[in-house]
Structures are given as C-alpha cells and as structure tokens.
Amino acid sequence: MEKIGVLVVAYGARETAMVDAFTRSKNYKVQLFIADKQRNPFNVEKAAKHVVIPDLDVEKICKFAEENKANLDFAIVGPEKPIIEGARDLIEKRTGIPVICPKKQYAIEASKVEQRLLFQEIAPEANPRFKVFDPKNYKGTDAVKQAVYKWLDELQNQAVVKPDKPTAGKGVGVWGDHFTTKEQLFEHFMSNFQYGTVIIEEKIDGEESSFMAFCDGKHFAPLPATRDHKRAFDDDKGPNTGGMGSYKDASDYLPFMTKKDRENELAIAQKIFEKWSAKIQDPTALRGVPLYLAFMHTRGGPKILENNSRPGDPEIINILPVLKDDFVDVCYKMIEGKLTSVEVEKAATVLTYKVPPSYGGYADVFPNKVNKLEVDTPVDLSAAYALTRKFGDRIRVYPGSMELKNNQTCALKSRVVGVLGVGESIEEARQVSLEGINAIKGAALWSRTDIAAKQHIQKCVEHMKQLRA
Ligand code: AMP
Ligand code: GLY
Numbered sequence: 001m002e003k004i005g006v007l008v009v010a011y012g013a014r015e016t017a018m019v020d021a022f023t024r025s026k027n028y029k030v031q032l033f034i035a036d037k038q039r040n041p042f043n044v045e046k047a048a049k050h051v052v053i054p055d056l057d058v059e060k061i062c063k064f065a066e067e068n069k070a071n072l073d074f075a076i077v078g079p080e081k082p083i084i085e086g087a088r089d090l091i092e093k094r095t096g097i098p099v100i101c102p103k104k105q106y107a108i109e110a111s112k113v114e115q116r117l118l119f120q121e122i123a124p125e126a127n128p129r130f131k132v133f134d135p136k137n138y139k140g141t142d143a144v145k146q147a148v149y150k151w152l153d154e155l156q157n158q159a160v161v162k163p164d165k166p167t168a169g170k171g172v173g174v175w176g177d178h179f180t181t182k183e184q185l186f187e188h189f190m191s192n193f194q195y196g197t198v199i200i201e202e203k204i205d206g207e208e209s210s211f212m213a214f215c216d217g218k219h220f221a222p223l224p225a226t227r228d229h230k231r232a233f234d235d236d237k238g239p240n241t242g243g244m245g246s247y248k249d250a251s252d253y254l255p256f257m258t259k260k261d262r263e264n265e266l267a268i269a270q271k272i273f274e275k276w277s278a279k280i281q282d283p284t285a286l287r288g289v290p291l292y293l294a295f296m297h298t299r300g301g302p303k304i305l306e307n308n309s310r311p312g313d314p315e316i317i318n319i320l321p322v323l324k325d326d327f328v329d330v331c332y333k334m335i336e337g338k339l340t341s342v343e344v345e346k347a348a349t350v351l352t353y354k355v356p357p358s359y360g361g362y363a364d365v366f367p368n369k370v371n372k373l374e375v376d377t378p379v380d381l382s383a384a385y386a387l388t389r390k391f392g393d394r395i396r397v398y399p400g401s402m403e404l405k406n407n408q409t410c411a412l413k414s415r416v417v418g419v420l421g422v423g424e425s426i427e428e429a430r431q432v433s434l435e436g437i438n439a440i441k442g443a444a445l446w447s448r449t450d451i452a453a454k455q456h457i458q459k460c461v462e463h464m465k466q467l468r469a
Contacts, residue, residue: 003029004328005071007097009061009087010036010043011079013353013400013418014313018078019046020396021320021327028328033068035061037079038412041404058087065091074335077101077288080166080310084110088287098335101288106280107309108290112199113164115307122275126268126295126304129155130201132164135193148189148200152182155202161189162306164197172240175203206298206467207256207460208305210246210315211265213273213291214330216339217284220273220291222266224252224344226315227452227460228294232360234450241360242415245352245433245451247426248318252344255426256460257297264302265295287334289316299467317420318349321396349422350429350452352437353400353415354445362446369446378408383439384419387432395432396420411443426452 006022008015015036022030023046034047037056044050049068053060061082065075075097077087086104091097101107108114119127131151138144152159161173173179173188192198208230213222228246232238249255253262269291277286292312294305320327324343333339357363384397401414417440421432430452437447450456 001027001029003031004073005031005033005048005068006328006331007033007035007065007068007072007075008043009056009075009077009079009082010034010040011056012037012040012313012415013398014311014316015078016040016042016398016400017317017320017396017420018076018327019043020398021323025326025328027326030328031071033064033072035064038401039404040399041402041409042399044404056082058082058085058090061087062090062094065095065097069095069097072097074331075099076331078310078313080107080109080308083107083288083310084166099287100331100334102290102309103282103285106285106290108307109166109309111164112162112306113197115304116199116201118276119272119304119307122272123268123304126302128160128202128204128303130199132197132199133189133193134197141190144193145186148186149182151200152185155200157182157185158203159185159200160203161185161192162199162201163192163195164199165195204296204298204303206296206303207464209254209257209265209295209297210312211269211291211293211295212289212312212315212319213269214334214339214342215273215286215288215290216334216337217277217282217286218337219340220270221339221342222252222269223319223342224248225254225257225262225265226312226318227254228312228315229448229451229456232362232448233365234448235456238360238365241355243312243314243353244355244360244415244448245350245418246312246314246318247350247429247452248348249426250346250348250424255457256464261297261302265293268302268304269293283337297464313415314351314353314418317351317396317398317418319344321393321420322347322349322422347422348424348426348429349420350426350433351418351420352430352433352447352451353418354437354440354447355415356401356411356413357444357446358413359415377410377443379411379416379440379442379445381409381417381440383441384417384436387436387439391421391432391435394422394429395436396422397436411445416443416445426457427454
C-alpha cells in the first residue's frame with residue numbers, strides 16, 4: 001500500500017470525521033499531521049504528529065507545514081477561520097504542498113455582501129430581496145434609522161438582519177424570533193452596524209437543506225442533501241448554534257423535498273459554479289467545498305440563505321462515513337483537477353451532538369436540568385465506542401470540543417461529541433445515534449431529543465405541503 005502524509009487543520013468533530021476517513025483508507029497508508037485547536041483525544045491517537053494551535057493562526061499552521069514538508073503530500077483545511085485568513089495561499093506559497101480549500105480571495109463566506117452580490121448577478125431567482133447598509137454612506141444614527149425603517153416598510157417588517165462579516169455584534173436576527181418591533185430590530189441592527197456593514201433581507205418561509213459539493217476548481221461533484229438543526233432547543237426553539245445535529249436520507253434528497261426541489265437546487269448550484277469559475281483565471285482557486293449553500297425551500301423554489309466556503313459541521317459527518325470512494329482518492333482528484341463525481345452509499349445517516357450546559361444558553365433557560373459547574377470535567381466515551389460490537393461500522397463516535405488532560409477525556413465549551421448512526425432509514429440511523437449518545441457518561445452534557453425525529457420530519461413535510469398548496 002502506498003504511504004502518504006496528510007496535514008489536517010482541525011477544529012472539532014467535522015475534522016475528526018475527516019481523520020477517521022483518512023485512517024480507514026483502503027488504498028493508502030495515511031500518516032497524519034494534525035494542526036488542532038485542542039488536544040482532541042481522537043486526533044492525538046491517530047496522528048503521527050499533533051500540534052495544538054488554539055487560535056488556528058495561519059502563520060503557526062504554515063510553520064507546522066514547513067517543519068513537516070518532507071513528509072507531506074497534501075493538506076486539507078476544515079474550519080472557516082484559517083480558510084478565510086488565507087491558509088491555502090500561505091502554505092502553497094511557502095511549501096508548494098497542495099492545500100484543499102478555496103483560496104482566500106474566493107472564500108466568500110468572509111462576506112455576506114459579496115455572496116449576495118455574486119448570487120444577484122448569477123442566480124437572482126434564488127436571492128431574497130436585500131439591501132446593504134454601509135456605515136460610510138450614513139451621517140449619524142437618524143439618517144440610517146430612516147433608511148432602515150423605509151426598507152422595513154417595503155418588506156412589511158418580514159426582515160432578517162445579517163452582519164457582513166461572520167461573528168460581529170449579535171449576528172443574524174430574524175423578525176418574529178429575535179425581535180417583534182421595528183425598535184427592537186433597529187437595536188439589533190445597531191449592535192452590528194457599529195462594527196461595519198449590515199444587510200437587511202427579506203425573511204422567507206420554508207424548510208432548510210444544506211447543499212455541499214466537492215470541487216477541483218474545474219468540476220463540481222454534488223453531495224446528497226442534508227438537514228442541519230441549527231436552533232439550540234427541541235422544536236427549533238432558542239438561539240442559533242453551529243448545529244445540534246443533522247441527517248441525510250438514503251436517497252440524495254430529503255423527505256420534505258420533491259425530486260424537482262433537488263433538481264432545482266442542483267441547477268442553481270451548478271449555474272453559480274460555472275459562471276463564477278468562468279470569471280476566475282486560476283482553475284484551482286475553488287478547490288475544496290467552495291459552495292456549501294444553505295437553501296430554504298419555499299413556495300417559489302429554493303432560495304439561498306447563505307454560502308460557506310468549507311464543509312458543514314455537522315453535515316459533512318453525514319457523508320464522509322458513507323462515501324463509496326476512498327476519501328484519499330477524492331482528495332487527489334480535487335488536487336489533480338479530475339473530480340467529476342463522488343459516489344455515496346444509499347444509506348440514511350443521523351448525527352446527534354452532545355454539548356455542555358452553557359452551550360446555546362441551555363443552563364440559563366433550564367437551570368434545573370443541568371449542573372452548571374460541570375464543564376471541563378471528564379467524559380467517558382468507552383461505552384459508546386463499545387457499541388461498535390453491536391453495530392459495527394454503523395456507529396461512529398466523533399469527539400469535537402474535547403481535550404485529553406492527564407489521560408482523561410474532558411469536555412470543553414463547544415459541541416463536545418457527535419455520534420453518527422447509519423441505517424436503511426432515517427429512523428433506524430437515529431436509533432443508533434441515540435443509543436451512542438445515551439451511552440456517553442460523565443459531565444452534564446445535553447443534546448436535542450428531536451434530531452431527525454419522525455415528528456420533526458413530519459412537521460417539515462406538512463409545512464411544505466401547506467406552502468405548495
Ligand atoms: P445564516 O447565518 O445566514 O445561515 O442564518 C442563520 C439562520 O437564520 C438560518 O439557518 C435561518 O434559519 C435563518 N435565516 C437566515 N436568513 C434568513 C432569511 N432570509 N429568511 C428566513 N430565515 C433566515
Ligand atoms: N452547520 C452549520 C455550519 O457548518 O455552518
């Protein structure tokens with residue numbers, strides 16, 4: 001078997017799943033060099049060399065690449081921060097090692113305005129109505145307030161406020177969920193506007209799906225649709241999170257979508273890719289997952305909520321364990337410009353995350369349900385891992401925000417551990433995932449109980465029926 005070296009830039013369970021996919025390669029013996037946000041127990045065990053870079057600073061990542069250059073065949077970057085900050089440009093320039101992720105200039109996740117303008121040009125039918133508010137264009141609060149209120153009148157208040165840059169101010173706010181008066185909306189708007197440009201766009205009604213494609217820059221290989229559960233609490237209540245869990249059906253679309261919805265998604269994504277890549281001179285610039293589109297399926301077809309320039313966390317965990325192709329081969333094809341398609345098993349998968357008491361504000365909203373102090377305490381994954389004896393490859397336990405300390409695996413502050421179940425149906429996959437989740441002992445972690453649940457899916461199906469009627 002050919003021996004190769006791969007650098008993985010890691011943040012959480014999404015990258016643990018990548019590491020797992022490399023480790024399970026049937027065609028290559030992969031030596032892993034992992035630049036990690038923390039001492040992730042899974043990654044520490046699998047890596048030939050493991051380095052902790054808490055801020056995932058690109059200079060430090062690049063230094064690690066330079067030190068191990070002689071042993072590296074390629075690198076792959078999962079998290080958004082180093083992608084946006086130009087990890088690929090720097091590593092390729094200094095080491096010549098090919099890096100899988102888009103180049104800095106094309107990591108449009110960095111700007112919601114840039115995304116909206118690009119989609120407006122290429123696929124206006126999928127863009128909600130929007131207006132950009134740039135602080136440079138307004139003299140004083142009154143002037144911007146007047147402009148905002150005028151736009152809200154046009155939208156009949158059905159509006160969503162989005163900072164241009166990720167994680168500025170209070171972030172995305174949705175009418176009806178985060179504010180119910182113009183004054184409250186404006187307060188949310190100002191909390192972001194003080195840091196820079198803000199978009200106010202039309203609020204659209206529908207059901208969400210995540211669309212991702214692996215890409216070599218020239219070709220575009222779509223992956224099956226997945227559904228993320230973004231809100232913190234059951235029944236889609238509470239604040240938005242990174243995603244509490246996700247599912248994929250055995251087919252390449254979701255139970256609340258029609259075949260036509262999937263075709264529409266594909267057509268929009270394909271059109272964006274073709275017209276966008278045609279404008280870019282460097283045929284490798286869009287390598288990686290340049291289009292991870294959050295679609296909202298509406299009465300009038302799919303609309304784009306946003307685009308990310310990386311694989312989704314957790315959504316890519318629904319895909320990697322059921323790839324029919326060897327993940328290393330997929331990576332080489334991305335580098336060589338030969339990736340025309342990706343084969344995925346016809347299996348359903350469900351990923352559920354367990355998170356600490358503070359995540360999503362759970363401990364504040366449900367003070368009686370968890371012990372607030374139990375963060376940073378040991379988590380025992382052994383019983384969950386032991387379920388492979390029962391389920392074989394149909395269960396995967398992926399530590400995310402966890403740290404190996406004094407030989408114990410401890411929970412940190414973000415999404416601690418994800419358990420993926422694989423099955424013939426979503427319900428079968430969900431039961432495997434839940435059994436794994438319930439086997440995790442230790443710190444007072446919690447999870448949503450309705451990830452991929454029948455009632456949740458049925459509600460989405462009914463919602464779409466009502467919209468289409
Ligand atoms: P984003 O960070 O843009 O994906 O937004 C976070 C969440 O806000 C999405 O998952 C949606 O639930 C919601 N959202 C964003 N944009 C809109 C929109 N135009 N209409 C309705 N909901 C939206
Ligand atoms: N699951 C949401 C994200 O990866 O941004």
